[in-house]
Amino acid sequence: MSKHQLEVGRPASGKRRLKDLLLQKDNRFCADCGAPDPKWASANIGVFICLKCCGVHRSLGTHISKVLSVTLDDWSGDEIDAMVEVGGNSSANAINEAFIPEGYAKPGPDASHDERAQFIRAKYELQEFLKPGLQIVSLQSGKSSLQSSSSRKIVDSFQSNSSHHSEGMVEFIGLLKVKVIKGTNLAIRDMMSSDPYVVLTLGQQTVRTTTIKSNLNPVWNEEQMLSVPHHYGPLKLQVFDHDTFSSDDIMGEAEVDLQPLIQSAMAFGDAGMFGSMQIGKWLKSHDNALVNDSTVNIVDGRVKQEMSLKLQNVESGGLDLELEWMPLDQ
Numbered sequence: 001m002s003k004h005q006l007e008v009g010r011p012a013s014g015k016r017r018l019k020d021l022l023l024q025k026d027n028r029f030c031a032d033c034g035a036p037d038p039k040w041a042s043a044n045i046g047v048f049i050c051l052k053c054c055g056v057h058r059s060l061g062t063h064i065s066k067v068l069s070v071t072l073d074d075w076s077g078d079e080i081d082a083m084v085e086v087g088g089n090s091s092a093n094a095i096n097e098a099f100i101p102e103g104y105a106k107p108g109p110d111a112s113h114d115e116r117a118q119f120i121r122a123k124y125e126l127q128e129f130l131k132p133g134l135q136i137v138s139l140q141s142g143k144s145s146l147q148s149s150s151s152r153k154i155v156d157s158f159q160s161n162s163s164h165h166s167e168g169m170v171e172f173i174g175l176l177k178v179k180v181i182k183g184t185n186l187a188i189r190d191m192m193s194s195d196p197y198v199v200l201t202l203g204q205q206t207v208r209t210t211t212i213k214s215n216l217n218p219v220w221n222e223e224q225m226l227s228v229p230h231h232y233g234p235l236k237l238q239v240f241d242h243d244t245f246s247s248d249d250i251m252g253e254a255e256v257d258l259q260p261l262i263q264s265a266m267a268f269g270d271a272g273m274f275g276s277m278q279i280g281k282w283l284k285s286h287d288n289a290l291v292n293d294s295t296v297n298i299v300d301g302r303v304k305q306e307m308s309l310k311l312q313n314v315e316s317g318g319l320d321l322e323l324e325w326m327p328l329d330q
């Protein structure tokens with residue numbers, strides 16, 4: 001088995017590409033503690049780290065972090081591709097440290113082993129600092145349809161969807177921004193109230209809002225981003241009651257037909273060319289969740305659609321949303 005043979009024909013040698021990436025400014029410091037001149041990397045997470053942090057990464061197990069030496073280990077083409085795809089420490093931290101609580105002290109280069117270990121576990125194993133929408137859904141809810149997606153998968157699909165138009169066989173035609181505005185008169189699932197959160201599913205992608213404690217009329221005003229594949233189905237919404245000690249209870253669901261939004265947006269092309277106007281409509285009917293007809297409008301050059309939904313398969317509850325269509329290639 002000749003390794004050299006395999007490398008023939010690669011545009012730039014793997015070692016070279018890895019070295020170039022390491023020379024990138026943000027990669028001159030450990031992604032976790034900021035120590036200068038990191039010589040190690042986590043090949044699956046896509047970060048360069050120092051020797052001390054490397055020790056902690058190794059203790060997490062290779063299913064969480066696969067540690068390699070930049071200079072001593074043999075890297076496979078796939079491992080190098082994965083590092084290049086993540087784009088370096090800044091890009092990785094933009095996701096893995098997106099929501100570090102205010103006042104939280106990140107360990108410095110001289111931090112003790114315990115401080116370092118605590119932070120690295122929180123960051124990668126527990127994923128405490130991810131954007132709420134990227135967190136694991138299966139941990140909070142026992143629903144089988146959501147069980148299969150590990151959080152690392154969700155993060156990966158988010159990263160690649162946002163930087164490329166296509167990933168494997170799936171081609172994306174645009175991005176859907178979903179603002180979950182509020183819920184009204186939601187069902188009671190605990191003694192007196194509920195701790196609701198909303199799960200949004202489009203094709204293989206799943207994102208969720210934060211949980212709002214003891215509130216049947218929660219206001220989220222949270223924006224989530226989903227990639228829309230060429231053959232898209234409805235956007236599915238499920239409201240759950242967060243339960244600390246048992247699996248989460250469902251508090252209703254609804255489906256949104258995305259065709260009126262996307263088809264009218266595509267018919268008009270560059271929305272920036274038009275003034276504010278109505279360009280489409282999704283009509284209320286007996287077999288959809290709409291409370292009223294929902295219009296698609298160009299507002300300040302953006303294609304938006306507001307809607308009020310009546311939650312289905314539940315005794316009560318409604319959800320207000322705003323969708324925005326963001327086409328690719330324009």
Ligand SMILES: [Zn+2]
Pocket residue numbers: 030031032033034035049050051052053054
């Ligand atoms: Zn470090």
